[in-house]
Amino acid sequence: MKSLKLDYRQLPLLATFALFIMMYAFGSTRYTGFLSTQVFLNLFIDNAFLIIVAVGMTFVILSGGIDLSVGSVIALTSMVAASLVMNAQLSPWIVIPICLLVGSLIGLGQGCLIHFFNLQPFIVTLAGMFLARGLSYLISVETIAINNPFFDFMASSRIPLGDSFISISVVIALVVVVLAVFVGHYSKFGRNVYALGGNEQSAVLMGLPVGKTKIMIYVISGFCASLAGLVFTFYMLSGYGLHANGLELDAIAAVVIGGTLLTGGAGYVAGSVVGVLILGIIQTIIVFEGTLSSWWTKIAIGALLLLFIVFQRVIVIRSKVKKSSVT
């Protein structure tokens, strides 16, 4: 009867799924028009960039670290893209690789500082957050609107799916998710990330390439953030230094709600996607309700975050008790 026993690691993910279904059912019964394919697909369209960021963040949190710089990297990417396309009149095919390189380089720098000098990820990425936002202000303080055929195409083209549609950004996000699931669960690198998050010292003793993995994790997070920045730029069609302010918190919340343990070592990439969808559905419910103001979103996210963190603690404590009673 082993198959019926649930691993404690899967409990948060199951809770997340149940919550998502409950919220969706709640919305469907309460509001007319909530239960349509398009409303469901809009969750993906409006949160495509958040899905990408959350995927990168999942790796970081799985390894026991944290990346606070992602929101600023999105702003910086949107700024670089906007200024290169509009002011320097470069082709998007040159601009996009440059943007992705910027994010990856910031990630590389952070990873190196964290690994080589044993600095806390929290403080390094905090500095990265300042740096990226400062740099985007240095490019320009004003909003740069983008008016380019390629960006327009990416922003407005719709891929029909039955009688509803999705955007190209959703496709990009889903490709990222599939790749991340593969890397996270079926590659050597993924196993190393879990090992690192479980216990760094054990990982070192096992002879795993801890340093390389650690740096790579932050490069991936930086890359995901800049890709998300591009998707965000397609969505907003502008570059602005205040874009995505506070997004790092949404991403962390999505990962935690998605069932990844904040202490690292346990969690699923796909869970973070569900986490993002839950954040999205909160927003949708608040929009449908009409009378509630947008700041309720923040309070709801905070409350959910609290619920899941306490839930995680209880599970971890209970599993520890179980383990010690067995041995």
Next chain:
Amino acid sequence: MAKSKLFWPIMVLVFILVFNLFFDPSFFTVEIRNGRFTGSLIDILNRGAPLMLISIGMTLVIATKGIDLGVGSVIAMSGAVGAMTVTGSPEGSLTPLFLAIVLALGVSVLTGVWNGVLVSRIGVQPIVATLILMVAGRGVAQLITNGQITTVYYEPYKFIGGGYLLMLPLSIFIVAFVFLIALYLTRKTSIGLFIESVGANPSASRLSGINSKNIILMVYMFSGLCAGIGGLILSSNVASADGNNAGLWYELDAILAVVIGGTSLMGGRFFLTGTIIGALIIQSLTTTIYSIGVPAETNLVVKAVVVLIVCLLQSPEFRNKVFGAFTRKGIKDTKDKGVTLS
């Protein structure tokens, strides 16, 4: 002298101030105008008051190996509560003012209890526990102000942040008062020692009979209180409450001030005087950047570089790699080899 933890922060502060002298020869002059002291130095002290207060609270939190990311939101909440209490009150009586102070500080201490219970009783990591308040707190602040920027027309309220006492801004006295109390409690009573031992090794200090849980709860409450006072000063300064922007980025500035002041993020020993100097460094840096005409946005880049340099200088690995060639080898080899993330 150079061995003192305070030496380098003071040198940096002096350097920034002297640097200003080149651009503004009258930088150090303090004049009496309208019966008040005015001048750039007074200005730095006055404007830096909220940051100094919040950093004092943050120092104690960091000394217990914690962190309080919620202070920015607490500033917004406290300002919102204060401003909403006095809106529409009559000019003549002082009761609304005291009511506002009591309510605002009460709410702030409550947020501290919230953080403290999450960290000490439930055992959530400090970064995450206070993150909840950072996200939700701004929402609550906007709820209090109904999402609008509330303007205060009640004159006595403006006295907290803009008033003068003995020809000096009142806020300076508030900072001095809180600082001296914190200094007295931590240096003349055993609380300081308790805090340091909890930060250095929570389980060892529990075994030696210190109630670590209550110590942790207490420092978060104190941090909340400090942020609350800072929030009142800030909101009274501009005579309004803005749930969205009040106290934005303050948590980062406060952490920066603490780190510059020599307190390690790993917990343990803390330096309140260093923190004050760190906060003054940040404020002078901001003032300098404004006054010499560099775009204000550079501020963020400069702060990022400063915090990285300070952290690198504190890192034993960095010291070994860079300075190791010049000094006796292996002094610090055995230290801090553990896993960094707490």
